[in-house]
Amino acid sequence: MKTGIDRISFYSSRYYLDLKTLAEARGTDPAKYYTGIGQEKMAIPPPDEDIVTMAASAALPIIEAEGRDNIELLALGTESGIDQSKAAGLFVHGLLGLPARCRVVEMKEACYGGTAGLQMALAMVQRNPGSKALVIGADIARYDLGSPGEATQGCGAVAMLITANPRIMTVEPEAGIFSDDIMDFWRPNYRSQALVDGKYSTRVYLNALADTWGQYTTITGRGYGDIDRFCYHLPFTRIAEKAQERLAKSAGIKPDDETLEQVLRRSLVYNRITGNSYAASLYVGLNSLLDNDDGDLGGKRVGMYSYGSGCVAEYFSGIIEPGYREQLFTGRHRDMLDDRTELTFRQYEDMFTLNFPTDGGEHTFAQYRTGPFRLAGVEQHKRIYKRAE
Ligand code: CAA
DSSP states (O other): OOEEEEEEEEEOOSEEEEHHHHHHHHTOOHHIIIIIIOOOEEEOOOTTOOHHHHHHHHHHHHHHHHOSTTEEEEEEEOSSOSOSSSOHHHHHHHHHTOOSSOEEEEEOBTBTHHHHHHHHHHHHHHHOTTOEEEEEEEEEEOOOTTSGGGGGOEEEEEEEEEEESOSSEEEOSOOEEEEOOOOSEEOOTTOSSOEEOHHHHHHHHHHHHHHHHHHHHHHHOOOGGGOSEEEEOOSSHHHHHHHHHHHHHHTTOOOOHHHHHHHTGGGTHHHHHHBOOGGGHHHHHHHHHHHHOOSOOTTOEEEEEEEETTTEEEEEEEEEOTTGGGGOOHHHHHHHHHTOEEOOHHHHHHHHHOOOOOSSSOEEOOOOSOSSEEEEEEETTEEEEEEOO
């Protein structure tokens, strides 16, 4: 029986900082960001947006189109957790009005959390083909102001409905898997910005790719030429080009610009202008590919590389279903991205430094532009979410 992605929907914040503005403020050549790391804009969440509002906003179009019946799992992958105990997905469950007969859990392993949720969902649907799962990746990428990581910030969420006989992508069962106890990127509980050994992190990302790709090709008997399109975890888009060159090199191929354009770059369109969204980012890449590839991808195989620092990596693949285009929310995504507000450097720093209150008192948050849901305030250490007006 086929299992996989039946619907997919992407959401990102309504505000962004152009990396030219950041370059000017930091005295850096903008080409370092635009070309060197391959990023143009980073999405910045306003104070009344968090992973819950982004996750619910990503999932709402799917619920409106497909209803709530038989959704027996909501798995939310994130490394921007809002509570040490309660799963953030429970707030999303409430905002979306999902049935009580639904397992709700939070998946954490850095940027791998979304893939962990996907694998759990596929296993559940295989066992009980009448059930459906909502898998969401949602994150806010934050590094210290002025640090090398600053230009690779961003935010976003992707929601996917996982079903039997999916209408967008059947996920194939084989996978290369790699774990290692390392410190390339981490965020201790007392910090709201991540710590990272940047150069080391990019090295282990590429080494784990070589390992998982090697396993994948051995297990499946497939090679580089059997994959039609490539999607990667995207901390910044230039790393995907390096990853692609690595895989091609292992097959004795040096891809030219035209080939990279065809097999890779449509998956980078959204990330270039929204930035890293950690657990969501591989699936932002997949959604970007589906929305922006001019050709008909029906029947094509997509290679998927998931990487979470710390680290866990996985290489797997899927086959795009004929007629997939009718299931996409392409117009909605484009409208959302075209209708964003550009921030000045001062506004960006102000938003960045507004810390979430921790005094247990009553606080109401000013209304910014958000999607359908917003974080209205906090009372007695409890976050209050509302429908945006
Ligand atoms: N014009 C064009 N290119 C330029 C340039 C210019 N004027 N100036 C520099 N460049 C190029 C450099 O040559 C370099 O390219 P190569 O890597 O191909 O050599 C690129 O721009 C970046 O320059 P630096 O290496 O000097 O940049 P940096 O050290 O300041 O920071 C970084 C780069 C390490 C990626 C940093 O942004 C960072 O720490 N980011 C966060 C960590 C990260 O994203 N790691 C990725 C792997 S871990 C992961 O995937 C999990 C996750 O999501 C975090």
